[in-house]
Amino acid sequence: MPTIKLKAFTLLERVRTQSPVVHHLTNWVTIYDCAQVVKVLGASPVMAHAREEVEEMARLAAALVLNIGTLTMEMVEAMKLAAQSANAEGIPVILDVCGAGATSLRDRKCFELLDEVRIDLIKGNASEMARISGAPVRTKGVDAAPVALDLEEVALSLALRRKCTVVITGPEDLVVDGSRRFVVKNGHPLMSRVVGTGCMAASVIGAFAAVEPDLALAAAAGLICFNVAGELAAELSPGPGAFKVKLFDCLDALDEPTLAARRRVSG
Amino acid sequence: MPTIKLKAFTLLERVRTQSPVVHHLTNWVTIYDCAQVVKVLGASPVMAHAREEVEEMARLAAALVLNIGTLTMEMVEAMKLAAQSANAEGIPVILDVCGAGATSLRDRKCFELLDEVRIDLIKGNASEMARISGAPVRTKGVDAAPVALDLEEVALSLALRRKCTVVITGPEDLVVDGSRRFVVKNGHPLMSRVVGTGCMAASVIGAFAAVEPDLALAAAAGLICFNVAGELAAELSPGPGAFKVKLFDCLDALDEPTLAARRRVSG
Amino acid sequence: MPTIKLKAFTLLERVRTQSPVVHHLTNWVTIYDCAQVVKVLGASPVMAHAREEVEEMARLAAALVLNIGTLTMEMVEAMKLAAQSANAEGIPVILDVCGAGATSLRDRKCFELLDEVRIDLIKGNASEMARISGAPVRTKGVDAAPVALDLEEVALSLALRRKCTVVITGPEDLVVDGSRRFVVKNGHPLMSRVVGTGCMAASVIGAFAAVEPDLALAAAAGLICFNVAGELAAELSPGPGAFKVKLFDCLDALDEPTLAARRRVSG
Numbered sequence: 001m002p003t004i005k006l007k008a009f010t011l012l013e014r015v016r017t018q019s020p021v022v023h024h025l026t027n028w029v030t031i032y033d034c035a036q037v038v039k040v041l042g043a044s045p046v047m048a049h050a051r052e053e054v055e056e057m058a059r060l061a062a063a064l065v066l067n068i069g070t071l072t073m074e075m076v077e078a079m080k081l082a083a084q085s086a087n088a089e090g091i092p093v094i095l096d097v098c099g100a101g102a103t104s105l106r107d108r109k110c111f112e113l114l115d116e117v118r119i120d121l122i123k124g125n126a127s128e129m130a131r132i133s134g135a136p137v138r139t140k141g142v143d144a145a146p147v148a149l150d151l152e153e154v155a156l157s158l159a160l161r162r163k164c165t166v167v168i169t170g171p172e173d174l175v176v177d178g179s180r181r182f183v184v185k186n187g188h189p190l191m192s193r194v195v196g197t198g199c200m201a202a203s204v205i206g207a208f209a210a211v212e213p214d215l216a217l218a219a220a221a222g223l224i225c226f227n228v229a230g231e232l233a234a235e236l237s238p239g240p241g242a243f244k245v246k247l248f249d250c251l252d253a254l255d256e257p258t259l260a261a262r263r264r265v266s267g
Numbered sequence: 268m269p270t271i272k273l274k275a276f277t278l279l280e281r282v283r284t285q286s287p288v289v290h291h292l293t294n295w296v297t298i299y300d301c302a303q304v305v306k307v308l309g310a311s312p313v314m315a316h317a318r319e320e321v322e323e324m325a326r327l328a329a330a331l332v333l334n335i336g337t338l339t340m341e342m343v344e345a346m347k348l349a350a351q352s353a354n355a356e357g358i359p360v361i362l363d364v365c366g367a368g369a370t371s372l373r374d375r376k377c378f379e380l381l382d383e384v385r386i387d388l389i390k391g392n393a394s395e396m397a398r399i400s401g402a403p404v405r406t407k408g409v410d411a412a413p414v415a416l417d418l419e420e421v422a423l424s425l426a427l428r429r430k431c432t433v434v435i436t437g438p439e440d441l442v443v444d445g446s447r448r449f450v451v452k453n454g455h456p457l458m459s460r461v462v463g464t465g466c467m468a469a470s471v472i473g474a475f476a477a478v479e480p481d482l483a484l485a486a487a488a489g490l491i492c493f494n495v496a497g498e499l500a501a502e503l504s505p506g507p508g509a510f511k512v513k514l515f516d517c518l519d520a521l522d523e524p525t526l527a528a529r530r531r532v533s534g
Numbered sequence: 535m536p537t538i539k540l541k542a543f544t545l546l547e548r549v550r551t552q553s554p555v556v557h558h559l560t561n562w563v564t565i566y567d568c569a570q571v572v573k574v575l576g577a578s579p580v581m582a583h584a585r586e587e588v589e590e591m592a593r594l595a596a597a598l599v600l601n602i603g604t605l606t607m608e609m610v611e612a613m614k615l616a617a618q619s620a621n622a623e624g625i626p627v628i629l630d631v632c633g634a635g636a637t638s639l640r641d642r643k644c645f646e647l648l649d650e651v652r653i654d655l656i657k658g659n660a661s662e663m664a665r666i667s668g669a670p671v672r673t674k675g676v677d678a679a680p681v682a683l684d685l686e687e688v689a690l691s692l693a694l695r696r697k698c699t700v701v702i703t704g705p706e707d708l709v710v711d712g713s714r715r716f717v718v719k720n721g722h723p724l725m726s727r728v729v730g731t732g733c734m735a736a737s738v739i740g741a742f743a744a745v746e747p748d749l750a751l752a753a754a755a756g757l758i759c760f761n762v763a764g765e766l767a768a769e770l771s772p773g774p775g776a777f778k779v780k781l782f783d784c785l786d787a788l789d790e791p792t793l794a795a796r797r798r799v800s801g
Contacts, residue, residue, distance in 0.1 A: 141313030241515030248775030
């Protein structure tokens with residue numbers, strides 16, 4: 001816990017100072033928000049999905065974020081090329097399994113990605129991640145469906161089997177690798193009323209993973225920052241429209257005293 | 268009229284309570300806003316266009332919204348697959364004929380969709396819908412061009428010929444099926460100064476169609492809610508930027524007394 | 535200079551009055567903002583990229599804006615078709631070389647476009663434009679990298695070689711054709727903290743090019759308007775979220791006295 005308390009702002013400052021390039025192959029719904037949240041953190045987002053350039057673009061980057069929210073066959077092939085390139089360079093690869101559990105295509109393509117390239121961190125909501133762990137659950141489109149499973153067990157077994165860091169988002173966010181577990185309790189219900197907060201969380205994790213090789217620490221720190229900004233924005237907002245505007249402003253203005261006073265994490 | 272007065276809020280509450288999945292194959296310009304307006308209403312948007320999953324995704328949904336704003340050949344083929352799947356399950360299909368009348372591709376693909384699958388509701392602006400009804404009019408890109416036709420006749424003939432509900436949007440929105448006609452007079456000129464309000468209107472109709480099988484009633488109720496929120500947002504906004512933020516907040520906060528005091532509909 | 539002082543508002547009024555159609559083939563990240571900024575100016579944006587309709591859509595338009603931000607092979611082929619159609623009709627073609635210098639695909643496709651169709655105005659940031667002028671510089675994704683070159687020389691040599699107008703954006707925006715040079719000094723650092731301001735600048739130039747055949751004048755006038763709106767928005771904004779909302783409102787409300795008091799341009 002003291003580690004996390006310390007690290008969240010330290011890592012945020014590292015993002016702001018180093019301004020790492022974060023390469024995304026993501027969905028067409030929230031692509032702007034993914035780019036903008038990375039920009040607001042002080043990093044440099046780039047979105048590129050042509051198979052002819054993804055390998056080269058991934059090599060320019062300090063982290064690669066894949067999100068299957070509006071996947072096509074071509075997009076997943078480009079994701080594999082980008083990830084192989086990132087793997088070869090030791091660049092961390094984050095996979096947001098958006099909508100896993102909704103259709104068999106999404107499940108199959110997630111498993112292909114996990115089997116064929118090295119994914120360093122998998123992120124999804126409860127039903128998406130339960131599905132990726134092998135449970136026969138159904139996701140409600142891209143919104144989480146209730147899951148009658150112990151999420152910590154889901155996360156741990158997935159982390160061990162896939163040898164990666166696992167993030168399950170929800171009212172509390174769970175970050176697990178083979179040996180550690182963090183629960184980030186910050187956040188606000190209004191965040192789930194706005195399309196894109198889940199995708200942005202993965203992009204935030206990508207920006208932090210770009211500056212910190214310990215991915216569990218990077219993910220927990222990123223989620224603390226993003227969720228504290230969400231709390232601040234919610235307190236200033238009459239509804240989901242204003243909330244999204246203020247989310248960017250609050251993340252941009254986030255400072256150490258605010259993080260220290262607000263962070264709620266156990267691990 | 269009493270029916271509509273009653274139904275607008277009743278149906279909005281049904282959307283909020285049932286939180287139906289609304290599947291979209293839409294354009295890349297307003298895809299976020301289409302998802303967000305559905306989310307703000309309390310429903311669950313999902314955007315998916317890969318031909319390999321659209322049939323399965325459509326079956327998960329309670330309504331399917333098609334919008335040809337940035338159509339490609341592949342997208343229209345995926346739309347047909349999704350619509351066939353929705354047709355087989357009795358899920359209502361809404362088609363926004365965005366840009367019909369601007370290019371022959373748009374006209375041809377709209378006619379193909381109307382001929383090859385069951386479209387339950389067609390929605391467009393005056394020149395788009397005049398073109399779909401067969402008139403040789405030209406649309407100004409995706410903005411309505413003046414039409415020297417009686418729009419009620421256009422709507423009625425189209426509704427009868429295509430055996431569907433017809434919505435023609437404009438300063439007043441017209442909702443027609445073979446036997447009834449509603450004119451929704453709510454709305455504000457600022458709505459036409461913001462890209463995406465037209466597309467969002469179709470998504471709102473989709474969310475209401477997901478909870479009410481009488482599609483003329485669903486469309487009129489959805490448009491009343493959306494346009495009243497537009498009025499409220501316009502009154503609070505110095506310009507189109509603020510307006511869009513407040514549109515989401517006003518729709519989120521919309522309550523029965525406000526709807527009762529504001530709704531202007533004849534039928 | 536007096537010409538520019540006079541022209542910026544004159545041209546803005548012409549955009550507002552004529553409401554020209556501005557056809558875009560652009561990227562999926564900022565496609566909404568490109569459309570919305572054109573709409574807020576009073577013009578009529580249309581986004582269409584299917585090869586089967588781009589030639590016809592381009593003919594409907596008064597300007598064509600190409601942006602390679604998320605290019606694919608298919609998109610660039612469609613851009614060529616659209617540009618050939620615009621060329622044949624005398625419609626000005628603006629190319630935003632977004633991310634040139636980041637990957638060899640982007641460089642190669644920019645050169646193909648410049649070689650195979652007539653581009654009337656090329657726009658990019660310092661490292662993008664240096665790369666397009668032939669210098670072996672590297673762009674940091676889509677963010678400008680420092681360039682150890684005289685940008686005025688880069689712009690002039692490119693303008694002469696490609697026989698077009700050249701815009702290099704940055705803390706000061708440089709507009710150059712074979713015989714003239716304008717430096718637009720308006721703007722605010724917050725603009726570079728928001729994804730999409732660069733792409734929007736190209737769309738604004740497109741809207742002004744749609745009403746003014748002298749493209750250097752059109753570009754300088756458009757950039758003055760956009761950057762003055764940026765200054766006004768920044769003064770009203772606590773951060774990048776609010777800034778973007780207010781950018782649209784300030785551009786919408788822009789009037790002659792404000793422009794006269796604010797414009798800072800040399801030429």
